[in-house]
Amino acid sequence: MIALLIANSLALASLLIMLASGLALIYGLRDVINFGHGAIYMLGAYLGYTVALVGGFWLALVVVPILLALVGIAFEYLALRPLQNRSHIEVALVTLGLGIVLGQIIIFFYGGVARSVDAPPILSGSVMILNLTYPVYRIFLIVMGLGSCAILALWLGFTSSGLYVRAVSQDPSVARMMGINADRLSLLVTSLSTAFAGVAGVLAGPYLSVDPGMDAAMIVNCLIIVVIGGTGSIGGAIVAALLFGLVQVAGSVFLPSIAALVPYALLMVVLLIAPRGIGRGRVLN
Amino acid sequence: MNSDTRTRTGLGHDAVGTFGGQSLRLPLAIAGVLIVFALGTVMPTRFASDFVLRLGNEGLLLGMLALSVAFLMSQAGLVALGAASMYGGAGFLFAIAMGEWNLTPLSALCAAFLILVVYAAILGALIVRTNPLAFMMLTLAAGEMIGHGVMLEGLRDYTGGADGLVVNFKGAVLGMDAADFASPGRFWPVAWTAAWLAGLALWAVGRSRLGAILRAVRENEERMRFSGFDTYLPRLIGYVLVNVVAAVAGLLHVLNAGFVSPESLGLSISTNALVAALIGGIAGPAAPIMGGLIFSFAQDEFGARGLTQLLTGVAIVLFIVMFPRGVVGGLSSAARRLAQAMGGRREKS
Numbered sequence: 001m002i003a004l005l006i007a008n009s010l011a012l013a014s015l016l017i018m019l020a021s022g023l024a025l026i027y028g029l030r031d032v033i034n035f036g037h038g039a040i041y042m043l044g045a046y047l048g049y050t051v052a053l054v055g056g057f058w059l060a061l062v063v064v065p066i067l068l069a070l071v072g073i074a075f076e077y078l079a080l081r082p083l084q085n086r087s088h089i090e091v092a093l094v095t096l097g098l099g100i101v102l103g104q105i106i107i108f109f110y111g112g113v114a115r116s117v118d119a120p121p122i123l124s125g126s127v128m129i130l131n132l133t134y135p136v137y138r139i140f141l142i143v144m145g146l147g148s149c150a151i152l153a154l155w156l157g158f159t160s161s162g163l164y165v166r167a168v169s170q171d172p173s174v175a176r177m178m179g180i181n182a183d184r185l186s187l188l189v190t191s192l193s194t195a196f197a198g199v200a201g202v203l204a205g206p207y208l209s210v211d212p213g214m215d216a217a218m219i220v221n222c223l224i225i226v227v228i229g230g231t232g233s234i235g236g237a238i239v240a241a242l243l244f245g246l247v248q249v250a251g252s253v254f255l256p257s258i259a260a261l262v263p264y265a266l267l268m269v270v271l272l273i274a275p276r277g278i279g280r281g282r283v284l285n
Numbered sequence: 286m287n288s289d290t291r292t293r294t295g296l297g298h299d300a301v302g303t304f305g306g307q308s309l310r311l312p313l314a315i316a317g318v319l320i321v322f323a324l325g326t327v328m329p330t331r332f333a334s335d336f337v338l339r340l341g342n343e344g345l346l347l348g349m350l351a352l353s354v355a356f357l358m359s360q361a362g363l364v365a366l367g368a369a370s371m372y373g374g375a376g377f378l379f380a381i382a383m384g385e386w387n388l389t390p391l392s393a394l395c396a397a398f399l400i401l402v403v404y405a406a407i408l409g410a411l412i413v414r415t416n417p418l419a420f421m422m423l424t425l426a427a428g429e430m431i432g433h434g435v436m437l438e439g440l441r442d443y444t445g446g447a448d449g450l451v452v453n454f455k456g457a458v459l460g461m462d463a464a465d466f467a468s469p470g471r472f473w474p475v476a477w478t479a480a481w482l483a484g485l486a487l488w489a490v491g492r493s494r495l496g497a498i499l500r501a502v503r504e505n506e507e508r509m510r511f512s513g514f515d516t517y518l519p520r521l522i523g524y525v526l527v528n529v530v531a532a533v534a535g536l537l538h539v540l541n542a543g544f545v546s547p548e549s550l551g552l553s554i555s556t557n558a559l560v561a562a563l564i565g566g567i568a569g570p571a572a573p574i575m576g577g578l579i580f581s582f583a584q585d586e587f588g589a590r591g592l593t594q595l596l597t598g599v600a601i602v603l604f605i606v607m608f609p610r611g612v613v614g615g616l617s618s619a620a621r622r623l624a625q626a627m628g629g630r631r632e633k634s
Contacts, residue, residue: 033418033421033422035425083606086605088418089362089364089417089418089421090605092364092418092421093364093559093601093605094601094602094605094606096366096556096598096601097597097598097599097600097601097602097605098598098602099598100556100594100595100597100598100601101595101598101599101602103594103598104594104595104598105595108595216429216552220425220426220429223422223423223425223426224426226422227415227419227422227423227426231416231418231419257437257438257439258437258439260433260434260436260437261430261433261434261437264426264427264429264430264433267423267426268411271411271412271415271423272411275411275414275415276415
């Protein structure tokens with residue numbers, strides 16, 4: 001029972017980690033919270049649906065992140081860079097507007113009905129682990145989620161570009177003085193962030209449903225996670241995503257009647273005892 | 286803009302100086318305002334069709350929401366994306382108070398209003414101490430929380446789930462019964478007066494000491510704290526005040542519509558209010574209400590619901606990108622100075 005609960009919450013947290021760490025990355029470099037991140041995730045899910053119909057799930061898992069990285073590059077050049085001297089609140093509002101537009105365009109092309117994506121044969125069905133039958137696809141989700149965490153940690157911790165990203169996140173002006181090109185880094189980070197959202201979107205297909213309301217639902221969850229984790233803290237976001245997944249899953253098991261409100265209760269409790277979040281976000285220091 | 290330059294000259298000067306300068310022009314201004322108000326109360330009900338009046342009523346109520354968003358933006362530098370929970374919440378509470386608790390209309394209005402104010406105060410106490418960006422995220426999350434809460438299976442008997450509630454309105458409020466409120470012509474003067482009162486009230490607050498403190502906190506919170514000002518309570522009071530305006534708009538809406546649906550709690554209501562505020566401009570009390578009216582008529586023009594949402598998104602982007610100083614100028618310079626303050630502090634540490 002407990003093992004099942006933990007596994008389920010890890011599966012949910014895997015998706016949330018990919019999305020929330022993308023948000024935190026952009027925030028670290030640009031001080032901007034991308035309110036359109038939910039719409040980008042939704043774009044990933046719908047593109048994943050289309051590509052999976054044509055060439056199968058595995059192709060979608062490769063192609064969609066590449067396509068969304070291109071979207072991220074466009075987002076960087078057309079929105080973030082021209083607006084980098086504007087107030088962060090204004091840029092956040094622009095991303096909110098762009099997200100609404102993108103969501104409506106997707107609904108225009110795909111209609112208002114929910115779609116479903118089938119997991120590839122190798123990932124469908126269940127396996128026995130420690131006397132528990134568990135869906136293979138969720139194990140795959142957990143592996144992908146933890147794997148992307150590990151890659152992110154390795155990149156940030158052991159490469160020069162990762163070091164630069166940490167430097168800019170910690171102190172943009174000093175980092176620039178030391179000769180770090182924040183614009184080039186931002187291009188990398190933005191496309192990485194949208195590509196991660198694309199991976200999450202494709203992975204969400206067989207796990208959750210692909211429907212027109214998924215962008216709003218997901219962005220709200222991600223915002224809660226980013227606030228709980230401490231705005232801009234990637235480590236905090238990962239811990240908060242794990243906590244969020246656990247609370248969400250435990251809520252639907254133990255308190256099914258009010259499960260929808262449990263994440264908000266978590267948010268309120270965290271705000272009450274630690275208004276700055278559990279991580280060490282830069283701006284809130 | 287204007288408020289910007291005033292705050293820079295100093296707090297005390299602001300509070301004293303503006304009132305002295307205005308006293309000469311005051312009688313003329315008051316007379317002009319009264320004439321506009323009186324004409325606006327009477328003329329539309331004489332000359333406009335019911336259809337136009339209905340759009341006008343919706344526009345005024347949206348304008349009041351926009352006013353609440355704009356006031357917080359211009360005075361406190363905070364963007365709230367949770368207007369819908371006040372707007373729709375007022376409707377649900379009123380319908381429940383009438384239907385389930387069997388209150389009289391007036392006491393139902395008061396009960397709904399009180400609950401909303403308490404909710405706004407509790408939520409505000411939690412979220413106004415965060416930074417502006419987190420505040421924006423948290424208002425969005427809180428709005429979604431209320432939206433989900435109403436749809437809970439266990440509350441279906443109370444809230445009607447996805448179907449919403451029809452208001453069981455018996456009796457009268459201020460001499461108006463259900464039919465009066467539903468009639469566009471008789472509702473117009475009520476909405477018009479309410480919009481004016483809300484505008485005047487927030488305008489007065491903006492000119493008061495509280496407004497001056499809010500703007501000063503917006504410019505540089507740390508400086509205000511070091512100068513011995515409480516920076517928390519003024520922001521909380523400001524937050525509760527704008528929610529009072531939003532709650533009044535919501536109560537008027539449910540009186541007019543006679544029913545309440547979960548859509549009135551949706552994020553789109555909050556973004557509509559934001560767009561209306563951006564269209565009108567966030568400075569002063571009249572501009573956001575005008576923005577609400579413009580939005581209402583534009584929404585009718587662009588008909589289909591899908592298109593409305595798309596245009597809402599386009600409008601947010603356009604107005605912020607195209608009118609950087611005019612629309613959110615105060616906000617922009619506030620954030621820049623905030624960033625400078627942060628940068629300065631970081632170098633020291």
